[in-house]
Amino acid sequence: MRTCILVSALHYPALHASHSGIWVSERGVTREVSRGEAIRLAADTPVILLNAALVGQRLGYADLSGLDLLELFAFLHPARFMVPTPKGLAAVTGLDMPADDAHVAPFLLAAAERLLDVPAGDWRERDGAWTALQSLTRLRWAWAPPLGSRVAKPSSQERWLFTRLPEWSEAPPRPAPRTVTMPEGAVLDRLEELTGEGAEPRAGQQRFAAAASAAFAPRTLRDSPNLMLAEAGTGIGKTLGYLAPASLWAEAAGGAVWISTYTKALQRQLGAETRRVYPDEAVRRERVVTRKGRENYLCLLNLEDALQGGFAGRAAVLAQLVARWAAYSADGDMVGGDLPGWLPTLFRRNGSTALTDRRGECVYAGCPHYRKCFIERAARASAEADLVIANHAFVMVNAARGRETATRPTRYVFDEGHHLFDAADAMFGVALTGAETIELRRWIVGPEGTSRGRRRGLQARLSDLASYDEQGGAAVADIVAAAGALAADGWLGRLGEGAPFGPVEKLLAAVRGLTYARAEQPGDAGYALETELAEPSPELIEAAAPAAAALDALVRPMVALGKRLETVLADAPDWMDAPARARIEGAIASLGWRAETVAAWLALLSRIGGPADPAFVDWLAVDRAEGREYDIGLHRRWLDPTKPFAETVLKPAHGALVTSATLTAGGDWATAEARVGATHLLRPADRFEVASPFDYASHAEVLIVTDVKRGDVPQLANAYARLIEAAGGGTLGLFTAIRRLRAVHARVADRLAREGLPLHAQHVDPIDTGTLVDIFRDDPHASLLGTDALRDGVDVPGDSLRLVVMEGVPWPKPTVLHAARRLAGGGSAYDDRIVRARLAQAFGRLIRRQDDAGAFVLLSAAMPSRLLDAFPPGVPIRRLTLDEAAARVAERLSTRARIGHGAHLPA
Structure with a gap:
């Protein structure tokens, strides 16, 4: 049967x-x-x-x-x-x-x-x-x-889901960490516990652990933490090296150490390493918590809406499968957590992003699922944890805008510290664009026209206040009225037709006109355009004043409403039940940082027609993809984004360890200090350096191919195919442009498949990057093509990655922002530092453990000899033709296959 x-x-x-x-x-x-x-x-x-x-x-x-x-x-x-x-x-x-x-x-x-x-x-x-x-x-x-x-x-x-999920509970405030000192012997004893009984002691790791403990010493100067910069080469075991003093300090001081990485994939790897500190899973769940931005977590209220008919068709199927997952998930993390990364991609654009809180509309305690909320559970758990695993972006957002002021950490470990500059650059930047203004309008006004979903405008969320408090109601009405000046649905089409509506759209139209006039070149491929915000056109100057007036009319009632809401909460009128209080608390939290955003827009607009601020770089941009415009606006970045990072994160801290295998790559210690914000502190940073224990000279080599013409896609594709065939797969191909990656993939995928060599590609395959790396790691015959995210964040030890191929010298893109920093950073020497750092990071993908071996191939005859010091000392470097390189790769791999893991390269 x-x-x-x-x-x-x-x-x-x-x-x-x-x-x-x-x-x-x-x-x-x-x-x-x-x-x-x-x-x-x-x-x-x-x-x-x-x-x-x-x-x-x-x-x-x-x-x-x-x-x-x-x-x-x-x-x-x-x-x-x-x-x-x-x-x-x-x-x-x-x-x-x-x-x-x-x-x-x-x-x-x-x-x-x-x-x-x-x-x-x-x-x-x-x-x-x-x-x-x-x-x-x-x-x-x-x-x-x-x-x-x-x-x-x-x-x-x-x-079922909403009855199965546990509730979090409130806990009394955690006492401030005690002042403790840790003897070096205690740190080394903890390190021995973590490495395991019988493990061979590693002198480099022991030295690193002892040096890292300096970040946990008591602070002696206000606004000046104990800052330790530690460069530890690949293979030192720096994760356990800093977990030893971090876990020891957390236990002795009764405080939390926040360990920050650059990517979510690295967060996941670090979470696995903490099992050595807390082998018991139940204890580990209490002592170790992972934190990310709100947009990463499933919103139970959005899920309930989807399950009750808010989604239709395939999106509704996704909601049901996500609900199944939520009932068993450890933390509700939809991006990099235990939700398979391939699941949302099966449903294309059908709804996965709508299941998270990407719009800042959380009503906090007013939500019927508040006591089971994954985000609130993580926030409360981190207040009691010993180790909090975060990422650089979240650390900065939490320090600048977080609500958890009473539980701010005093000790940080920044792993992959060479990325702090980039993370701060993104976090503290300002973008007055059509996409940003229309998102703010939707948050204020709510659904317009044919818009659907659970989204509600500010007035609907605060209807109780409007009916009770005359001042608050008037402020809400003023905000809604002022939001009418922001960009609205269809703004891109109106700009294309030369018919902008409202002061902000007219500003964007002027930005678009000036950008095209100055930046578009003959034969332009249809990609993004940008130009400096200097010598603005009369049209842009004329449009800036009404736009600034409109934004000023918006921010004033926003600030007034925030203050009024705080007063209403303090008075606690009789009618205010828990849901009403929740709506007001949520509005205060969201109003605060949105008012800051509008204020930053106003500061940017004041630059038009006025003097430049030397602390910032300002420019105009039209963002395009394959000729299609998708955003337009003004942009501002700090010339040195580590300055606000130092003010908001480092100065309030008592100690911080910044570590990386390539902290000084591309420069020296002075450069490293400037890139992490150390120069903005009163107390000078301590420095520590320990080289990798790997024998790079015997296990790796660099091959510079001299006969592949730059920009010739057929030649480039042929080079990738021949090298992958010679290696029998196991190749990570790195590109500086998505367009060339796609062109090469289209030309070689079928050819390699016929040889039994699968080829996967970021920006081509409908699979998330983390899953692509998992697929690559699982199959030693597979190869993977990708861009920056794979250059900096891939850990694939063993035979699955035995060849790295770069399409050319990774020069920085000549943007307005880069030109300004280049001018301030020493001209061509600044470019050289960036290239050295990128080459060092790319080479670092190749050798991940003692018995790894492989080759690094650069398809560029124009590789300057002055940049070859980006590679580890002693690594053989050869300039040769493609034929010779392919033969060399095949010879090396055949020798390695014959004598097994740990083989040295043939002479």
Whole structure:
């Protein structure tokens, strides 16, 4: 009987498409088909496949749908990850890996049967499944019919999402950290505990741990923390090196140490490392908390709206699968947490961003799910934690705008500290653009025209105040009226037609006209345009004054309303119940930083026609993608963004460790101090340096290819293909331009696939970057193409990454901002420092552990010899032709394959 059910449930064919071909398996027969036949089949019959978005892209059929095994896995095993490839599917189902692409389609049928058998066994994620399946059946989810006969109705009512989630509880304020000192011996003893019994002591790691403890010494000067800058080469073990003094200080002082990284992927890696500090999972959940921006977490109120009909079609299916995940998630983190990164990409643009609070509309305690809110739970847990794992952007936002003033950390560790400058640059910048102003208008006014969703305007959120408090109600009315001057829906079209409406749109039209007049060049490829905000045109000067008046009319009642709301809360009238108080508290929190934003816009507008402020760089920009405009506006950045970083983050702290493997890369210690804000402190920073223990001279080499013409895409593509073929995969290809990455991928993907060498690409494959790296790491024959995010944040030890290829010297893009910093930073020497740092970071992807070996190839005959010191001392550097480079790579890899891991390179 069970077999009959299985056959009737899986009477659909399976479809697999790769760059090497397309196969269909049906009724025990597998055949290769054409693209047209595959599209016709998929259009007429639901098919079983793996990653519909990727298969649809390869077929050129964006609307492809069917029975996606990734969706089935997400339903059966929420909050679990699988690599979304046949190999990954084989690992989670216990099946043998298909031998080649031709065997994948029948393998998908077997994997579907194995997954559908899960409910019959010991299924730990059973709770809530039947309830969710009823909703998915109504939504006509493709997997609902075969699952319906296998997921039994529970004998009693299930604990579903909103009853299953635990509530957080309030705790008394945490006392200020005690003043403690840590003997070096205690720090080294803790390090020995973390590295494990019997581990061979590493002198470099011990020296690093001892030096890092200086950041935890008692502070002696106000507004001047104990700042330690520590450059620790790859392989030193700096994570455990700073976790030893950090965890020891947290226990002894009773305070929290915030450990900040640059990317969410690095946050995840660091979270895994803390298991050495707290092996017991229950203890670790209490002592270690990960913090990110609000926009990363699932909003339960938005999810409830989606489940109750706010979403339709495929977006509604996504909401149900996310709800399944939320019931089992550790922290509700949708970006880099335990939600599989591939899940939202399966639904393209259908709703994943609408499930988070990206618009600052949280009503805090007024939300019916406030006591179960993931964001509030993380905030309260971090107040009691020993270690808080954050990222640079969140640390800066929390220091500048955070509500948790009573629990601000006094000790920081900034890992990947060479990125602090870039993070501060983004955080403290100002953008008066159409996209920013229309977002503010929507927050104030609410839905307009055909807009739908839960979004409500400021007046609706504060209706109780308007009816009770005359002054507050008048201020709300003034804000809503003033918001009418901001850009509105359709503004880009009106600017294109020369018919802007309102003072802000007229300002943007003047910005657009002047930018095109000064920046567009003959043969322009349709990408972004920008020009300095200098010698403004009469039209721009004329438009600036009305726009400034409109923004001033907006910010004044915003400030007045904030003050009035604080007064109303203090008076606590009888009518104010908890939801009303929550709406007001939420409005105060949001009004504050929005008023600061408008004030910053006004300061930027005052620059038009006035003197330049030497502390800032101002410019005009028209943002375009492939010729299509998507934003227009004025921009302002600090010439030195570490100045506000030092004021808001470093000076209030008592101690900070800034560490990286490439902290001084591209320069010297003076450069490193300037890049992290140390020069703005009274107390000079301490310095520490320890070299990598790796034998780079024996395990790596740099090959500079001299006969690939710059800008010649066919030659570039041929070079990448030949080098990847010579290496047998395992290649990370790095590009400085997305356009060239896509062009190279289009030319070589099919060619490599025919050789059994999968090629994946950022900005091409409909897969998030973190999952692309997981796929790359899982398959030593795969290669990955990408840009800056892969140059700086990839940790792939072993044979999966044995060759790094860069398309050319990574010169900085000649923007207005770069030109200003170049002028202030020493001209060409400034460019050289940037290139050295980028080369050092790219080379650092290659050797990640003691037994790694590989080659770094630079496709540039114009590589200046003065920049070769970016690579570790002693690494062999050769200039040679592409033929010679390909032969060299093949020789090295064949030798390594013969004698195994840890092989030295041939002489």
